[in-house]
Amino acid sequence: MEFICELHTHSRFAGACSDKLTLQNMDSTARTKGIGIIGTGDFTHPKWFMEIKEKMASQGNGLFRLSGSNTRVNFILSGEVCTIFPKVKGGSAGMFDRTGNVAKIHHCILLPDLDTVAQVNEALARFGNPSIDGRPQLSMSAAELVETVMEINSDAFVFPAHVWTPWFGVFGSMGGFDSVEEAYEDQAKHIHALETGLSADPAMFWRISKLDKYAIISSGDAHSLPKLGREATVFEFGEKELSYGAVVDAIKGRRVKRTIEFYPEEGKYHYDGHRKCGVSLSPEDAKRYNNICPVCRKKFTLGVLHRVDGLADRGEGYVPEGAQRYTHAIPLNEVIAFVSGKGVASAYVADAYSRLVERFGTEFNVLLNSSIDSIRESDPKIAEAIGNVRSNRVSIKPGYDGVFGVIDILKPVDPGAQRKTAYGQRTISDL
Ligand SMILES: [Zn+2]
Ligand SMILES: [Zn+2]
Numbered sequence: 027m028e029f030i031c032e033l034h035t036h037s038r039f040a041g042a043c044s045d046k047l048t049l050q051n052m053d054s055t056a057r058t059k060g061i062g063i064i065g066t067g068d069f070t071h072p073k074w075f076m077e078i079k080e081k082m083a084s085q086g087n088g089l090f091r092l093s094g095s096n097t098r099v100n101f102i103l104s105g106e107v108c109t110i111f112p113k114v115k116g117g118s119a120g121m122f123d124r125t126g127n128v129a130k131i132h133h134c135i136l137l138p139d140l141d142t143v144a145q146v147n148e149a150l151a152r153f154g155n156p157s158i159d160g161r162p163q164l165s166m167s168a169a170e171l172v173e174t175v176m177e178i179n180s181d182a183f184v185f186p187a188h189v190w191t192p193w194f195g196v197f198g199s200m201g202g203f204d205s206v207e208e209a210y211e212d213q214a215k216h217i218h219a220l221e222t223g224l225s226a227d228p229a230m231f232w233r234i235s236k237l238d239k240y241a242i243i244s245s246g247d248a249h250s251l252p253k254l255g256r257e258a259t260v261f262e263f264g265e266k267e268l269s270y271g272a273v274v275d276a277i278k279g280r281r282v283k284r285t286i287e288f289y290p291e292e293g294k295y296h297y298d299g300h301r302k303c304g305v306s307l308s309p310e311d312a313k314r315y316n317n318i319c320p321v322c323r324k325k326f327t328l329g330v331l332h333r334v335d336g337l338a339d340r341g342e343g344y345v346p347e348g349a350q351r352y353t354h355a356i357p358l359n360e361v362i363a364f365v366s367g368k369g370v371a372s373a374y375v376a377d378a379y380s381r382l383v384e385r386f387g388t389e390f391n392v393l394l395n396s397s398i399d400s401i402r403e404s405d406p407k408i409a410e411a412i413g414n415v416r417s418n419r420v421s422i423k424p425g426y427d428g429v430f431g432v433i434d435i436l437k438p439v440d441p442g443a444q445r446k447t448a449y450g451q452r453t454i455s456d457l
Contacts, residue, residue: 030061030260031062031259032063032245032259033259034106035065035068037160039071039073049092050092053092053097054095058383059390063089063099064101065102066102066103067104068105069147073157075147078143081093087270087271088138088271089268089270090103103137105134105135107132107135112127131168132161134187135183136184138271142178146174146179149178168186168196169213173213184216185217186221188224188225190225192333196209206220219240220240222257223293226330227287229345231334232345233339235339242285259285282350286355287354289433291422291425291433292422292430292432293430294425294427295330295426296331297329297425299312299326300322301426301428303319304321305321327426353416355415358379358383359375361412362379364435365436366378366407381404393412422434
């Protein structure tokens with residue numbers, strides 16, 4: 027049985043996160059979307075951890091369900107932290123001019139039981155104040171973090187979050203590292219998975235041979251309920267074998283079935299440029315300007331594509347043997363908003379969303395599984411848009427320097443042409 031898994035979430039106690047992010051709302055939203063396993067997020071935050079202890083019922087397998095809920099949504103104890111530490115050794119000097127000598131890296135942590143969470147929280151509180159933010163800042167190195175957590179419970183699982191994000195990704199262009207080994211030092215042996223983040227998809231990882239050994243995870247990292255599961259990781263388990271250990275073992279054994287991905291061009295850091303100067307360009311064009319902005323004469327914010335290009339030892343389009351499968355998707359409320367021209371938070375969109383989910387069971391059934399013909403019976407335009415997204419017939423203006431990309435899912439394209447981007451045309455068919 028297929029389980030759609032959203033491992034990286036946040037509570038209402040994390041910076042810039044919606045008040046509606048409660049465990050009850052996360053449970054019902056996961057049910058509506060068809061997410062089978064969802065992270066609690068933010069277990070380091072004292073108030074949120076209190077709620078988790080009060081409201082979650084252990085299933086005896088390392089997973090939890092909301093007490094009194096009749097949904098079958100499984101929660102996994104998860105959190106995200108930011109380690110801040112001086113870079114002792116780092117990067118290939120010259121290729122990327124990094125700002126300062128401090129690395130700020132985001133990591134996700136999964137834990138198997140509440141007692142371990144309590145111990146991890148106590149240990150991490152020595153390195154920062156967990157009450158300030160659901161995603162606490164810790165003055166410790168990436169290696170110290172992993173060592174601290176793994177010493178408390180060797181069943182813990184740590185993975186670097188959104189690895190390409192310029193400022194907080196382990197490989198980010200601003201203060202990131204060139205390899206997992208440089209970042210995690212002797213603790214790199216405990217790192218088995220990398221999270222893509224919104225601005226990257228697995229095909230970009232395939233260009234870097236030293237990343238072949240890692241499982242690729244995708245998560246929504248949502249700051250509000252509708253964005254839960256906008257990226258996700260799919261596993262196949264027998265219903266009885268489902269457990270915390272089964273999830274972790276599937277990742278370690280590289281048995282991820284597939285990931286569900288944003289179009290990477292839609293992410294906020296795909297291209298290079300300056301938001302304030304209104305300058306956005308491809309890595310190739312940025313290099314022509316020596317990565318210096320012609321408007322303000324300062325260095326561009328280099329996006330994910332540039333960074334991947336710099337580390338790549340394989341050409342675009344290379345597919346390694348045993349490459350993990352993936353599918354692109356766009357949240358249903360955004361599809362409806364686009365097609366109707368109405369606001370994403372409008373009553374119209376909420377209505378149309380409910381009708382489709384009622385008919386097809388879950389949002390992911392509409393987006394991924396139901397036949398386009400059956401969706402057409404409900405709404406021909408939405409069916410056309412979903413068909414286009416499924417087959418990559420979309421047109422995208424890439425995001426840059428914190429600005430989200432802009433996607434057109436109804437633009438007629440030449441037959442056979444797929445995924446037209448503003449920087450030309452390329453074809454990456456889903457495997
Ligand atoms: Zn993060
Ligand atoms: Zn500028």
